Amino acid sequence: MVAADSEGPRDPGVRMFRRERSIPLRGSAAALGNNLCVLHLPVCNLTHFGVVHGPSAQLLSVAPEGVPLAQRQLHAKEGPGLSSPLITQVHWCALPFRVLLVLTSHRGIQMYESDGSVMVYWHALDSRDASPDSTQAVFARGIASCGHFICVGMWSGRVLVFDIPLKGPNIVLSEELAAHPASVTDIASEPAQEPDCMADVVTADDSGLLCVWWSGPEFKLLTRIPGFGVPCNSVQLWKGIVAAGYGNGQVRLYEASTGALHVQINAHARAVCALDLAPGVGKLLSAAEDTFVHIWKLSKSRESGCTEVEHCHGECVPDTQLCGARFCDPSGSSFAVTGYDLTEILRFSSE
Amino acid sequence: MSVRTLPLLFLNLGGEMLYILDQRLRAQNIPGDKARRDEWTEVDRKRVLHDIVLTMFNKSFIEELLKPQELYSKKALRTIYDRLAHASIMRLNQASMDKLYDLMTMALKYQVLLCPRPKDVLLVTYNHLDAIKGLIHDNPPLLHLVDETFRQLIEVYGCLSAGEFQLIRQTLLTFFQDLHIRVSIFLKDKVQNSNGRFVLPVTGPVPWGTEVPGLIRMFNSKGEEVRRVKFPHGGNYVIAPKEGSFEVYGDRVLKLGTNMYSVNRPMETHTSGTSKNLASQTQQSIAPNPLAKEELNFLARLMGGMEITKPSGSEPGFRLNLFTTDEEEEQAALTRPEELSHEVVNIQATQDQQRNQELARIMGEFEVKDQPRWSASKGDDLLAMMDEL
Numbered sequence: 001m002v003a004a005d006s007e008g009p010r011d012p013g014v015r016m017f018r019r020e021r022s023i024p025l026r027g028s029a030a031a032l033g034n035n036l037c038v039l040h041l042p043v044c045n046l047t048h049f050g051v052v053h054g055p056s057a058q059l060l061s062v063a064p065e066g067v068p069l070a071q072r073q074l075h076a077k078e079g080p081g082l083s084s085p086l087i088t089q090v091h092w093c094a095l096p097f098r099v100l101l102v103l104t105s106h107r108g109i110q111m112y113e114s115d116g117s118v119m120v121y122w123h124a125l126d127s128r129d130a131s132p133d134s135t136q137a138v139f140a141r142g143i144a145s146c147g148h149f150i151c152v153g154m155w156s157g158r159v160l161v162f163d164i165p166l167k168g169p170n171i172v173l174s175e176e177l178a179a180h181p182a183s184v185t186d187i188a189s190e191p192a193q194e195p196d197c198m199a200d201v202v203t204a205d206d207s208g209l210l211c212v213w214w215s216g217p218e219f220k221l222l223t224r225i226p227g228f229g230v231p232c233n234s235v236q237l238w239k240g241i242v243a244a245g246y247g248n249g250q251v252r253l254y255e256a257s258t259g260a261l262h263v264q265i266n267a268h269a270r271a272v273c274a275l276d277l278a279p280g281v282g283k284l285l286s287a288a289e290d291t292f293v294h295i296w297k298l299s300k301s302r303e304s305g306c307t308e309v310e311h312c313h314g315e316c317v318p319d320t321q322l323c324g325a326r327f328c329d330p331s332g333s334s335f336a337v338t339g340y341d342l343t344e345i346l347r348f349s350s351e
Numbered sequence: 352m353s354v355r356t357l358p359l360l361f362l363n364l365g366g367e368m369l370y371i372l373d374q375r376l377r378a379q380n381i382p383g384d385k386a387r388r389d390e391w392t393e394v395d396r397k398r399v400l401h402d403i404v405l406t407m408f409n410k411s412f413i414e415e416l417l418k419p420q421e422l423y424s425k426k427a428l429r430t431i432y433d434r435l436a437h438a439s440i441m442r443l444n445q446a447s448m449d450k451l452y453d454l455m456t457m458a459l460k461y462q463v464l465l466c467p468r469p470k471d472v473l474l475v476t477y478n479h480l481d482a483i484k485g486l487i488h489d490n491p492p493l494l495h496l497v498d499e500t501f502r503q504l505i506e507v508y509g510c511l512s513a514g515e516f517q518l519i520r521q522t523l524l525t526f527f528q529d530l531h532i533r534v535s536i537f538l539k540d541k542v543q544n545s546n547g548r549f550v551l552p553v554t555g556p557v558p559w560g561t562e563v564p565g566l567i568r569m570f571n572s573k574g575e576e577v578r579r580v581k582f583p584h585g586g587n588y589v590i591a592p593k594e595g596s597f598e599v600y601g602d603r604v605l606k607l608g609t610n611m612y613s614v615n616r617p618m619e620t621h622t623s624g625t626s627k628n629l630a631s632q633t634q635q636s637i638a639p640n641p642l643a644k645e646e647l648n649f650l651a652r653l654m655g656g657m658e659i660t661k662p663s664g665s666e667p668g669f670r671l672n673l674f675t676t677d678e679e680e681e682q683a684a685l686t687r688p689e690e691l692s693h694e695v696v697n698i699q700a701t702q703d704q705q706r707n708q709e710l711a712r713i714m715g716e717f718e719v720k721d722q723p724r725w726s727a728s729k730g731d732d733l734l735a736m737m738d739e740l
Contacts, residue, residue, distance in 0.1 A: 028528060031525060054528065086352060205514070207514060231513055249561045262570055263567065306571050306572070311583070
């Protein structure tokens with residue numbers, strides 16, 4: 001691996017990542033946060049990509065060299081309302097026994113088998129939940145799986161917890177968590193790092209508040225980390241550390257169990273739109289509307305218990321307001337990004 | 352998406368329209384005593400602008416606009432601007448109206464995209480309103496009307512959170528998605544690339560409330576900073592000097608939304624080569640929409656508050672050409688790519704007078720081009736009208 005180029009002048013000759021073949025999209029990516037999801041299938045050496053265009057989302061199956069093999073378009077289910085509903089997010093949930101594709105929109109929550117071929121569950125947003133003077137738009141946003149649960153956030157700040165059976169469509173809404181005063185933006189989870197930390201789910205909202213949960217038989221709120229009004233658009237959880245990307249371009253790392261701030265990075269000049277993790281190697285990817293992608297190496301010092309961050313790589317996608325970014329493999333040696341108005345998924349990989 | 356977007360969209364597009372019309376009318380200005388009957392004078396120009404501003408800021412119209420509601424289709428919005436542009440003695444051909452709308456939308460797309468903070472969309476709006484006040488400064492009642500709107504905007508938007516502004520900006524960007532019309536003035540100023548994409552600079556001041564990127568600070572469990580490391584962030588940013596004012600009067604600091612047209616600047620648009628990305632977009636607008644009825648009702652409600660002044664008596668409507676010559680205008684109409692034609696809704700009177708009293712009242716003030724069609728189902732009637740456009 002090439003050494004990290006965090007200090008000193010950058011040598012333009014030493015590039016850690018090179019542009020790979022782009023994957024063309026039928027429709028441009030919408031200006032949403034977290035607008036790229038990736039499902040890596042090592043068994044058949046295929047990678048699935050999902051991007052939201054607007055009222056539709058596109059799923060693609062791609063071979064190793066970036067050659068698209070198959071694609072499918074999904075639409076938000078219509079319901080009462082004026083125009084065709086917009087999709088807010090699409091995300092693969094890898095549960096221990098199955099993978100489901102979840103799609104959230106301004107009408108509700110749709111769950112499909114992982115290739116998007118069959119819808120197994122539909123949850124309509126209750127219009128009665130809307131505020132009486134309807135000064136707020138109604139939508140679902142923020143998707144993550146945790147054990148045998150799938151958590152989905154709502155415009156109201158509530159988080160719906162669905163119990164997923166081993167197979168079949170018998171999905172049940174088991175709990176509604178009410179801890180956020182503002183619309184949920186993103187949800188992340190990781191297997192609990194017992195005994196050090198029970199926290200395994202973190203939810204984020206438009207006010208910047210982070211809620212850290214333990215997903216027992218019933219979810220329990222462990223910590224609240226305020227955001228002081230700056231929206232938190234994307235969140236990740238790694239070894240008991242919460243990584244959060246904010247609307248003012250900062251990426252902050254907190255101790256999940258206590259809420260203590262460990263690291264503050266002035267990472268971007270515009271809102272962070274996506275974060276992703278390569279958990280095995282402790283790499284964090286941040287993308288923002290300032291056209292930049294940065295890769296960070298996270299580590300926990302055993303003695304001090306402090307978290308350390310090292311900048312590994314920065315990439316500029318000229319004139320593109322990024323809206324999604326993901327690592328494409330568990331080692332973090334390749335990543336993909338989407339941008340507003342861009343009709344392709346850009347791919348980068350290192351040697 | 353956000354239900355607070357329409358007023359900002361409408362007022363900003365309206366502002367751009369006024370900038371363009373003002374520039375165009377000045378360019379075609381003929382000294383009063385030398386003008387023929389069909390030529391534009393300074394007096395005519397002022398009259399057109401005043402009439403449009405009066406219509407745009409009509410009290411009940413603004414009231415209707417400020418109600419929380421979803422953004423309506425591009426078609427519906429285009430219809431309103433068609434009516435607005437014809438609120439006075441001025442007449443625009445289809446080709447000129449298309450060009451006007453292209454310029455308006457691309458300008459606003461640029462401004463929204465380059466807004467440092469989502470909340471700065473409000474500063475862009477206030478820049479437009481400030482400039483509009485400048486255009487009608489010699490008309491105190493009209494100034495008062497604009498100030499009233501200003502105050503109402505401050506009331507509605509003053510307490511919205513950063514998260515809500517982020518949603519508003521996303522909603523606006525969704526509205527402008529896939530529009531890549533090249534505008535000469537943008538190409539010349541190098542703010543737009545030849546492929547129609549806007550340049551996003553990585554230099555200059557960071558948004559108010561953002562730190563200059565490049566610093567990592569690490570803390571221990573007691574909250575004490577233990578290490579700070581710089582990293583190469585790739586841009587060349589500086590700290591924001593000051594925040595723009597959100598009051599009725601004040602220094603906005605931001606230049607986006609101010610009038611970039613001066614008499615001699617060209618305003619050509621290039622519509623060729625932009626059709627590639629429109630496939631998905633036009634599929635939506637061409638397919639018959641079963642909810643079109645609601646849209647027409649919205650237009651009726653909205654334009655019910657829009658009082659249109661008809662040209663009185665024997666005064667001819669003055670035609671304004673957005674192109675340099677009449678031949679150019681004709682040529683533009685012929686060569687405009689099919690996908691880019693902005694279909695305009697022609698609202699017609701229908702059988703059910705009582706239900707559509709509002710529509711009928713407005714129709715009394717509009718030019719009815721075709722004979723109304725009668726059919727068994729009123730819903731089908733309305734839809735058929737949409738289809739035939």
